[in-house]
Amino acid sequence: AQSVSQHNHHVILSEAASLELGCNYSYGGTVNLFWYVQYPGQHLQLLLKYFSGDPLVKGIKGFEAEFIKSKFSFNLRKPSVQWSDTAEYFCAVWPSGSARQLTFGSGTQLTVLP
Amino acid sequence: GAVVSQHPSWVICKSGTSVKIECRSLDFQATTMFWYRQFPKQSLMLMATSNEGSKATYEQGVEKDKFLINHASLTLSTLTVTSAHPEDSSFYICSAKGLAQLYNEQFFGPGTRLTVL
Secondary structure (H helix, E strand, O other): OOEEEOOOOEEEEEOOOOEEEOOEEEOOOOEEEEEEEEOOOOOOEEEEEEOOOOOEEEOHHHOEEEEEHHHOEEEEEEOOOOHHHOEEEEEEEEEOOOOOOOEEOOOEEEEEEO | OOOEEEEOOEEEEOOOOOEEEEEEEOOOOEEEEEEEEEOOOOOEEEEEEEEOOOOOEEOOOOOOOOEEEEEEEOOEEEEEEOOOOHHHOEEEEEEEEEOOHHHOOOEEOOOEEEEEO
């Protein structure tokens, strides 16, 4: 079975700092990769996804992620965070061709100080 | 497009009662619906997968007699927590996936917070 590791449980940054959240997965086959965000009191929202093609994926709100197949990684980045980016971020892996088993990482709580 | 709703958003019940949670895909046909559980400050754990018109597939460790799932139509799945106990208190989230390319990923509902007294 696949698994997803998010290395940082809680990240605290000041506004305008750059962000990189790590995500590594274990699965031998082709995967679809996702980053979701959960703002306080709100439901999961899709930030970005990778299915195929350009491994550098741009999402909403200035976020991007790079799929590095050799490292089994899909790290999330943003060059300059804002206070409104304070939220929980989840990486998720979905093996291609599978109708089930979207596996989530444990999540990273990002706190941006004004 | 691709909106998924859940009802109710919050429910409080007494121990021993049953609670039904609805998950609806509002603007697409969901051939597959997923039910997740999220404990405070933890990740989402898949409980079960349901395909329209067939029995749900439960993940290991999830009691299918306690968490009854019905996916009777292409836009509605229900999760019934039978004889709920305080340890069942959690945040339950559904997601839906369609067949068409545009909907070939999971779209999440807003979640239902269940508190069992």
